Amino acid sequence: MKINKISKSGTLESSDIYIILMPNENGGIEVELESLVIKQFGEQIKKTIIDTLVELGVEDTIVRAQDKGALDYTIRARVETAVKRAQ
Known part of the structure; x- marks a missing residue:
């Protein structure tokens, strides 16, 4: 799968991660x-x-990832959401 557009997921809150995917x-x-x-x-x-x-x-x-102490399952969820939004 190729990323064709910019997509974002997550927040800058504590224990979260903000993910931006770009081509x-x-x-x-x-x-x-x-x-x-x-x-x-x-x-x-x-x-x-x-x-x-x-x-x-x-x-x-x-x-581009801005981490605020996210655990692995949160990171995975944010990356997956950003990928789905890029489709």
Whole structure:
């Protein structure tokens, strides 16, 4: 699946994550992450985002994520919602 339009999901509230998906003209999946806990959990957050996109069959997208302490299931839900909104 290719992302053809910008889509958003989530909030900037505590324990949530705000996800923006955009088309990537250069190909591949790129993740830009801002987080309060990036030093401790940044790699795990990126992995969860990428794994969810791969499971959904998404290719060629740029992800901008602003994390406020979201747990894995919240991250997955926000990414899935943004993907569905991009269809």
